[in-house]
Amino acid sequence: MTYRAPVKDMLFDIEHLARIDQVAQLPGFEEAGLDTAQAVLEECAKFNEGVVAPLNVDGDKNPSSWKDGQVTTTPGFKEAYRQYIEGGWQALQHPAEYDGQALPKTIAAACIEMLNSANLSFALCPLLTDGATEALLTAGSDALKDVYLRKLVSGEWTGTMNLTEPQAGSDLAMVRSRAEPQGDGTYKVFGTKIFITYGEHDMVDNIVHLVLARVPGAPEGVKGISLFVVPKFMVNQDGSLGARNDVHCVSIEHKLGIKASPTAVLQYGDNGGAIGYLVGQENRGLEYMFIMMNAARYAVGVQGIAVAETAYQKAAAYAKDRVQSRPVDGSVNGSATIVHHPDVRRMLMTMRALTEGCRAMASVAAAAYDAAHHAADAAVRQQNQAFYEFLVPLVKGYSTEMSLEVTSLGVQVHGGMGFIEETGAAQYYRDARILTIYEGTTAIQANDLVGRKTARDGGQVAQAVAGQIEKTEGELARSGSAEARAMAKRLAAARKAFLDVVAYVVKEGKAAPNAVFAGSVPYLMLAGNLVAGWQMARSLLIAEGLLQKGQDAAFMRAKIATARFYADHILSRVPGQRDAIVEGADSVTALPLEAF
Amino acid sequence: MTYRAPVKDMLFDIEHLARIDQVAQLPGFEEAGLDTAQAVLEECAKFNEGVVAPLNVDGDKNPSSWKDGQVTTTPGFKEAYRQYIEGGWQALQHPAEYDGQALPKTIAAACIEMLNSANLSFALCPLLTDGATEALLTAGSDALKDVYLRKLVSGEWTGTMNLTEPQAGSDLAMVRSRAEPQGDGTYKVFGTKIFITYGEHDMVDNIVHLVLARVPGAPEGVKGISLFVVPKFMVNQDGSLGARNDVHCVSIEHKLGIKASPTAVLQYGDNGGAIGYLVGQENRGLEYMFIMMNAARYAVGVQGIAVAETAYQKAAAYAKDRVQSRPVDGSVNGSATIVHHPDVRRMLMTMRALTEGCRAMASVAAAAYDAAHHAADAAVRQQNQAFYEFLVPLVKGYSTEMSLEVTSLGVQVHGGMGFIEETGAAQYYRDARILTIYEGTTAIQANDLVGRKTARDGGQVAQAVAGQIEKTEGELARSGSAEARAMAKRLAAARKAFLDVVAYVVKEGKAAPNAVFAGSVPYLMLAGNLVAGWQMARSLLIAEGLLQKGQDAAFMRAKIATARFYADHILSRVPGQRDAIVEGADSVTALPLEAF
Structure with a gap:
């Protein structure tokens, strides 16, 4: 199977749900209309289908390897990465000031999905570089920006995020790495960081580590963490590379999936101290790190969508090829391709509906991000920012959880062949398994949703979302088609369930934190089901309208059928989730602790 | 982590749900009371914890390997297998006539769970031998029984099931292997069989292949398939081994999981024909194969429970050890073990509730099997057989699907460490993934549930089960505790949803097969949720009673809490499943086929 980028579906979302025409009215995005989106996506599809996707299986079979502190990536990765930066793909969403292309996230998100569908392991390197870029853009001094940003935006150098230590995973308060000021504006950094994605590799000349560490006398906990740039090689005044810095990769992990992506253990300061440069102010590191984490969380959500799409494509191709058994309705006299069997259809439709729903949700979130950063009006910016921030834990948490369901179904559609590694379906199942864990586990996303995104504002944003959904229900009622009515029924039930849960979270948040957090992940799943379903409902209405105009009937009918399936089979899960919460x-x- | 067999929970089920006292009243099981069960389980626990479990990780790291037609199992497997047969574990549930121990399935099932928890890959060899034993017991001639059964019952030789061919997986009508009668009562078998578990290995001197093939002139389809015994080595009159037969292992598969279990491609007859012996009558092979499949399906369901149990134990141990973050309720001043965090508790409780529910369901099914085979009264036998047959697709389909959820949660509880292979949680996730596929995919189980087990008798058995459940609801109402009331509410809602679906299946089965089979797997999941939940409800009542008597308060309280969790968080899924169906x-x- 060859990956084919779902350009048509992406453009449908970009045009009709994310409303690229409105994005293109934002200051700075005047050139970024539908035509631009289409041109960029088509070019991006060509690159990822042709160059990056063919390396995906190789990366799994022949992962990155470590020897004497050096990491060698899978053969072909270095050359593909060279083409990636030559094509300007790293620069897509970054500011023109640093030689970026300054495209809206609405467009860039689709490109990021393609890169991840093509090769999750490969795509992680650019993903981390994006995070480092965001952090420097937001908090870096002009001097730091001057030295590092153009190189990161172009992709000539790559970035990393160094948060985790053996004792500090979800709990960054436990970070122990330390940074000692040298009196010349630099620091010497000491400590061990683990789980550092592309912490060492051979695709570029320099790696820019962004590292959390404590300065002497810093407060305990998360308020005493600072952020530092620690380059692998020092950078001379003229921009050329200088001495090797004292940060070394002592090993890489043997993982369940994304094997081509090296996950490094980095040792800082074993030979006198790694030279680091403070980003922003001391003790505000976590705040800056959250900036890059939020960008990265959105991107990891897109990874979920990306791997779900590939798993779907592979399963659909197999189902249309594999002949086995007579259809139960006797429609074929003899054995038929298994896509004729209702349960195979159910699996494929579940995969498709979840993937399209999450893609639609992510696309709408991207448009909100663009408006939040570019709208002229402060109130519009603020409103979009709030909406975007509400969506980030859903995009990250829900899209990645759904990718576990989808990639598992992908194996199942293949039957026994799915369990054989050569088939390839199992790789998606393995690769996807990290997505609900890194950049904050689903529980961490759910804590964010419960605490910062729901309880803190008394449920205002959540209720505003529900209000928008109710409007969509009205439009569905006016449509009156069987599909629209089925969707309206499920959407209304899901919205009411959501409002019950929001009220519960707001009311009990302080009084009964255990009770509320016991339902945090179910709340996230419920909200993700609902918001993605809402976008499918909007898609259904739009597709009905375009179908009447005679536009691309096959695509529109498929969108309507997929939305209807989402209503019947995904939204129907929501009331039970409410009850559980x-x-x-x-x-x-x-159960008492000792009983486990 | 070391596997600890959950002997107490197993004995609770065996004593109170499966009612071993009643099983021990059946002719032939007079010795098989609770004391026997306890003694056997404790001995079995010791063996599996001490001998088999320590090889589980080795088997994954150093799988079976193939060279020149020979398969070498993981170092240690051969010796452990020797101890396994020496301990008499293979003979547990087989007839005394062939030197078996003739224990009820009610007891044997728990032992099989332990073996599978200890090592899924290792346990597959005995599992297949059990299947071959069943087939020969049912349909083999006395001559065949004399030659093979004692060796299979003791485990000195192992058995295989040869169904699948490249073009014939779920669809056995496509089997092309052929068997030519030689005029002397033997046949020559030709063909290629794939996915043959332990089709070749070095743990025993001889392997007894049970092979589906067609005789010349046989009808097309499943009614033209015959079953043959094809030994790896011919057996001389005196029982000694003779010439090598013409069946050869040409390769083994590279799989996602259960890597230590060799999955063979077997080539029959490349050098003139493999000598085979007809089992039973020509063209009735599928019927016989179903006998061994039904035994194997139940056992695969137990595999799901087994791997879920191990995944739970590992996750619980990690959660009680790993320190990270302050509890949301402030109950600990500072960082605490992660089992303090509500979402970790939710994950562990989900794992535990599903595992205990499925174990209870399997235990009750085993007791029904025993009564179906041993009860003096024909009506009692028939009633139990019908109940057992209704449960088999649930035990197989539901317990294995739930094992995917549980092993995935097991990875999630471990956070980033879960994705590192050395941790071990990922192995369960990979190993479990075959369980919903082999011995009939979940869809095949669901077809069985819909067709043979529900539609065929007009829903009678299903309704009888619902009637039993309603009685339990009455008992819950009489108890009146908060837990019992919560359970009663969810159980009643789930039962009603189940009855709706049963009525739908019965009514539409013929008129709208696509519609009914579109909901077949959701129906299976719904019914599994319900029936396992029903057993948890019964457990809750029993535990309440025993608690009042002061018996093992900690265990009984945990059982009650787990049952309550099942009600709130698993049974609450059921009404939405009904709506979807x-x-x-x-x-x-x-969606039209071309749209996929």
Whole structure:
């Protein structure tokens, strides 16, 4: 199977849900209309289908390897990466000031999906570079920006995020790495960082590590963490590379999936101290790190969509090829391709509906991000920022959780062949398994959704989202088609369930934190089901309208059928999730610790 | 982490749910009371914890390997297998006539769970031998029984099931292997069989292949398939081994999981024909194969429970050890073990509730099997057989699907460490992924549930089960505890949803097969949720009673809490499943084939 970028579906979302015409009215995005989106996506599809996707299986079979502190990537990766930066793909969403292309996230997100569909392991390197770029853009001094940003935006150098230590995973308060000021504006950094994606590799000349560490006398906990740039090679005044810095890769992990992506253990300062440069102010590191984490969280959500898409394509191709058994309705006299069998259809439709729903949600979130950063009006910016921030844990948490379901179904569609590694379906199942963990586990996303995104504002943004959904229900009622009515029914039930949960979270948040957090992940799943379903509902209405105009009938009919499936089979999960959250909290924590 | 067999929970099920006292009243099982069960389970636990479990990780790291037609198993497997047969574990559930121990399935099932928890790959060899034993017991001639059964029952030789061919997986009508009668009562078998578990290995001197093939002039389709015994080595009159037969292992598969279990491609007859012996009558092979498949399906369901149990134990141990973050309720001043965090508790409780629910369901099914085979009264036998047959697709389909959820949660509890292979959680995730596929995919189980087990008798057995459940609801109402009331509410809602679906399946089965089969797997999942939940409800009542008597308070309280969790968080899924089945069938098949 060859990956084919779903350009048509992406453009449907970009045009009709994310409303690229409105994005193109934002200051700075005047050139970024539908035509631009289409041109960029088509070019991007060509590159990823042709150059990056063919390396995906190689990367799994022949992962990155470590020897004497050096990491050698899978043969072909270095050359593909060279083409990636030559094509300007790293620069897509970054500011023109640093030689970026300054495209809206609405367009860039689709490109990022393609890169990840083509090769999740490969795509992680650019993903981390984007995060480092964001952090420097937001908090870096002009001097730091001058030295590093153009190189990161072009992709000539890559970036990393160094948060985790053996004792500090989800809990960054436990970070122990330290940075000692040298009196000349630089610091010497000491410590061990683990799980550092592309922490060492051979695709570029220099790696820019962004590292959390404590300065002497810093407060305990998360308020005493500072952020530093620690380059692998020092950079001379003229921009050329100088001495090797004292940061070394002592090993890489043997992982379940994304094997081509080296996950490094980095040792800082074993030979006198790694030279680091403070980003922003001391003790505000976590705040800056959250900037890059939010960018990265959105991107990891897109990874979920990306791997789900590839798993779907592979399963659909197999189902249309593999002949086995007579259809139950007797429509074929003899054995038929397995796509004729209702349960295979159910699996494929589940994969497709979840993938399209999450893509639509991510696309809408990207447009909100663009408006939040570019709208002229401050109130519009603020409103979009709030909406975007509400969506980030859903894009990250829900899209990645759904990718586990989708990649598992992808194996199942293949039957016994799915369990054989050569088939390739199992790689998606393995690769996807990290997505609900890194850049904040689903529980961490859910804590964010419960705490910062729901309880803090008394549920205002959540209720505003529900209000928007109710409007869509009205439009569905006016359409009156069987599909629209089925969708309206499920959407309304899901929205009401959501409002119940929001009220519960707001009311009990302080009084009964255990009860509320016992339902945090179910709340995230419920909200993701609903918001992605809402976008499918909007898609259904738009597709009905375009179908009436005679536009691309096959595509529109498929979109309507997929939306209807989403309503019947995904949105129908929501009321039960509500019951578990609102009525089932006590039983989550009833068992005493010693009974486990 | 070391696997600890959950002997206490198993004995609870065996004593109170499966009612070993009643099993021990069946002719032939007079010795098989609770004391026997306890003694056997404790001995079995010791063996599996001490001998088999320590090889589990080795098997994954150093799988079976193939060279020149020979398969070498993981170092240590051969010796462990020797101890396994020396301990008499293979003989547990087989007839005394062939030197078996003739224990009820009610006891044997728990032992099989332990073996599988200890090492899924290792346990597959005995599992297949059990299947071959069943087939020969049912349909073999006395001559065949005399030659093979004692060796299989003791485990000195192992058995295989040869169904699948490249073009014939779920669809056995496509089997092309052929068997030519030689005029002397033997046949020469030709063909290629794939996915043959332990089709070749070095743990025993002889392998007894049970092979589906067609005789000349046989009808097309499944009614023209015959079953043959093809030994790896011919057996002389005196029982000694003779010439090598013409069946050869040409390769083994490179798989996602259960890597230590060799999955062979077997070539029959490349050098003149493999000598085979007909089992039973010509063209009735599928019927016999179903006997061994039904035994194997139940056992694969137990594999799901087994791997879920191990995944739970590992995750619980990690959660009680790993320190990270302050509890949201402030109950600990500073960082605490992650088992303090509500979402970790939710994950562990989900794992535990699903595992215990499925174990309870399997235990009750085993007791029904015993009564179906041993009860003096024909009506009792028949009733139990019908109940057992209804449960088999649930035990197989539901327990294995739930094992995917549980092993995935097991990875998630470990966070980033879960993705590192050395941790071990990922192995369960990979190993479990075959369970919903082999011995009939979940869809095949669901077809069985819909067709043979529900539609065929007009829903009678299903309704009888619902009637039993309603009685349990009455008992819950009489208990009146908060837990019992919560359970009663969810159980009643789930039962009603189940009855709706049963009515739908019965009514539409013939008129709208696509619609009914579109909901077949959701129906299986719904029924599994319900029936396992029903057993948790019974457990809750029993535990309440024993708690009042002061018996093992900690265990009983944990059982009650786990049952309550099951009600709130698993049974609450059921009404939505009903909606998807009964109201969502059309959207499963709405998308035209070319749109995928």
